[in-house]
Amino acid sequence: MKFLSTFVAFENLHEVRRLCHWGPIIALSVIAICSTMAMLDSIIWYWPLDTTGGSINFIMLINWTVLILYNYFNAMFVGPGYIPLGWKPENQHDAQYLQYCRVCHGYKAPRSHHCRKCNRCVMKMDHHCPWINNCCGHLNHAYFTSFLLLAPLGCSHAAIIFIMTMYTQLYERISFGWSTVKIDMSAVRQFQPLMPFSVPAFAATLFALGLALGTTIAVGMLFFIQMAVLLQSTILIIKNKCHAKDRIQHYQTGEEFIFPYDLGGRWLNFKQVFTWSGTPKGDGIVWPIHPKCHQHTLTVGSPYWLYYNVLLFRQSVRQWFSKSN
Ligand SMILES: [Zn+2]
Numbered sequence: 001m002k003f004l005s006t007f008v009a010f011e012n013l014h015e016v017r018r019l020c021h022w023g024p025i026i027a028l029s030v031i032a033i034c035s036t037m038a039m040l041d042s043i044i045w046y047w048p049l050d051t052t053g054g055s056i057n058f059i060m061l062i063n064w065t066v067l068i069l070y071n072y073f074n075a076m077f078v079g080p081g082y083i084p085l086g087w088k089p090e091n092q093h094d095a096q097y098l099q100y101c102r103v104c105h106g107y108k109a110p111r112s113h114h115c116r117k118c119n120r121c122v123m124k125m126d127h128h129c130p131w132i133n134n135c136c137g138h139l140n141h142a143y144f145t146s147f148l149l150l151a152p153l154g155c156s157h158a159a160i161i162f163i164m165t166m167y168t169q170l171y172e173r174i175s176f177g178w179s180t181v182k183i184d185m186s187a188v189r190q191f192q193p194l195m196p197f198s199v200p201a202f203a204a205t206l207f208a209l210g211l212a213l214g215t216t217i218a219v220g221m222l223f224f225i226q227m228a229v230l231l232q233s234t235i236l237i238i239k240n241k242c243h244a245k246d247r248i249q250h251y252q253t254g255e256e257f258i259f260p261y262d263l264g265g266r267w268l269n270f271k272q273v274f275t276w277s278g279t280p281k282g283d284g285i286v287w288p289i290h291p292k293c294h295q296h297t298l299t300v301g302s303p304y305w306l307y308y309n310v311l312l313f314r315q316s317v318r319q320w321f322s323k324s325n
């Protein structure tokens with residue numbers, strides 16, 4: 001039980017309901033199809049028990065599947081961490097800088113946002129991800145990012161297996177005629193494989209190849225976006241809304257904008273999220289900040305916050321006018 005509880009946080013088991021949603025159903029189906037087909041095709045193409053290469057290939061496949069599912073389920077079930085209902089800052093004076101959430105009946109801690117889908121204020125909310133049917137935030141940021149890295153790696157490996165299986169199985173069945181190419185799927189190969197590679201097997205492999213390539217490209221792009229966000233220690237919402245640094249420098253205010261949670265180095269920002277224990281540093285409420293900033297530099301009520309939003313508004317109005325002209 002103790003061994004199991006290191007992998008599964010039992011207090012989060014009620015979160016299993018999150019599986020009943022199109023996002024996890026599609027994501028888990030893609031993982032199941034790609035890994036099952038890759039294992040079956042490996043048996044045909046590179047029998048694992050005869051050669052070291054075959055064994056390594058098969059063990060790596062199992063490895064990808066386990067790691068991908070481990071990070072995926074942790075991202076979903078551990079969740080982002082929520083601000084306690086009715087939360088107030090310890091120092092009453094700080095309340096003036098914070099927004100009040102009427103749904104959670106409490107103040108929004110720095111970096112937290114209220115998610116309408118989760119119906120709670122989420123610690124360091126990055127975005128609500130439909131594929132894990134949960135928010136990506138403080139506690140699951142590392143699991144989520146690891147999943148985004150591992151899924152394209154696993155899918156690329158699977159894609160190589162699909163291509164090699166189809167190539168080796170079809171090679172002796174293709175005949176080239178005068179301006180025609182014929183594939184004889186009933187032809188018996190010189191070395192009879194353990195399992196027959198029939199038309200349905202070919203179609204299933206081709207389908208799985210499409211899924212694997214699509215996942216590699218789409219999830220791989222998400223990984224690079226997520227890493228850029230994580231290394232600058234910003235969050236996706238802020239990044240999408242404003243590109244703060246660019247715009248403020250664009251207005252030549254003469255003052256450099258410092259994002260308060262950027263600790264001043266990519267490695268420092270990385271270590272804050274990725275730890276050996278799997279639990280990120282901090283309590284999700286009070287954040288380490290850049291020496292030139294304070295806890296409420298970016299929260300409502302602070303002069304900087306107002307200044308920053310006026311600039312963004314002006315920029316949006318200008319863009320709107322330049323588009324309409
Ligand atoms: Zn709330």
Ligand SMILES: [Zn+2]
Nearest residue numbers: 115118128135
């Ligand atoms: Zn959410």
